[in-house]
Amino acid sequence: MSANRHMSVDSRGRGTPEAASGLVSGADGPAGSRSHNPISTRRASLMQEPVLVLNATYEPINVTAVRRAMVLMLKGVAQAEEMHSAEVHSATHAHRVPSVIRLLAYRHIPQQSRALSRKNILLRDRNTCQFCGRVFASSELTLDHVVPRSRGGRSSWENLVACCYRCNNSKGDRTPEEAGLKLARRPRPFTLHTSRQLMRLIGHRDERWRKYLFY
Numbered sequence: 548m549s550a551n552r553h554m555s556v557d558s559r560g561r562g563t564p565e566a567a568s569g570l571v572s573g574a575d576g577p578a579g580s581r582s583h584n585p586i587s588t589r590r591a592s593l594m595q596e597p598v599l600v601l602n603a604t605y606e607p608i609n610v611t612a613v614r615r616a617m618v619l620m621l622k623g624v625a626q627a628e629e630m631h632s633a634e635v636h637s638a639t640h641a642h643r644v645p646s647v648i649r650l651l652a653y654r655h656i657p658q659q660s661r662a663l664s665r666k667n668i669l670l671r672d673r674n675t676c677q678f679c680g681r682v683f684a685s686s687e688l689t690l691d692h693v694v695p696r697s698r699g700g701r702s703s704w705e706n707l708v709a710c711c712y713r714c715n716n717s718k719g720d721r722t723p724e725e726a727g728l729k730l731a732r733r734p735r736p737f738t739l740h741t742s743r744q745l746m747r748l749i750g751h752r753d754e755r756w757r758k759y760l761f762y
């Protein structure tokens with residue numbers, strides 16, 4: 548479960564087990580191939596699959612999960628532009644799920660910055676602990692103040708990084724130099740440019756995204 552969630556966040560693409568198995572290739576695969584795994588598990592992981600979000604102008608602006616994308620569609624906020632090859636099955640129906648959605652009303656996205664949030668910092672740092680370089684599930688990461696708050700370090704894009712609990716503990720109330728730790732890279736604000744790069748990485752495994760990502 549956490550492995551699935553982790554992969555949809557990290558999404559370095561092609562080599563993941565999900566991608567390799569074709570993840571419930573509903574439209575293409577034989578119907579009988581469904582019966583191998585419990586539907587609930589597969590359905591849960593499908594609901595976590597990444598969906599590309601386009602502005603009303605077709606400009607890519609975000610990546611969300613199938614579950615959230617379907618809520619936006621139900622609310623009439625967005626419409627599907629591309630469908631996933633997989634389907635979600637209820638008791639009586641098969642529902643196709645989106646791969647790319649588009650907002651129906653234009654939303655202004657500030658050029659330079661995105662909200663400073665835990666989610667966005669983990670996304671910027673690709674769920675990678677910036678000290679040991681290992682990739683973790685979101686639930687196994689915390690945010691570290693590079694210069695500790697007790698030493699005047701601020702909560703800013705330049706001073707917050709994704710950090711595993713182990714590195715966070717060993718760093719304690721010290722600077723990386725004092726703790727003998729080295730940052731993987733200098734933390735920077737998460738710009739639209741950064742997020743486009745991420746979208747491309749995530750989109751590598753979904754051909755349906757390609758035409759929108761080189762906007």
Ligand SMILES: [Zn+2]
Nearest residue numbers: 676679711714
């Ligand atoms: Zn670490």
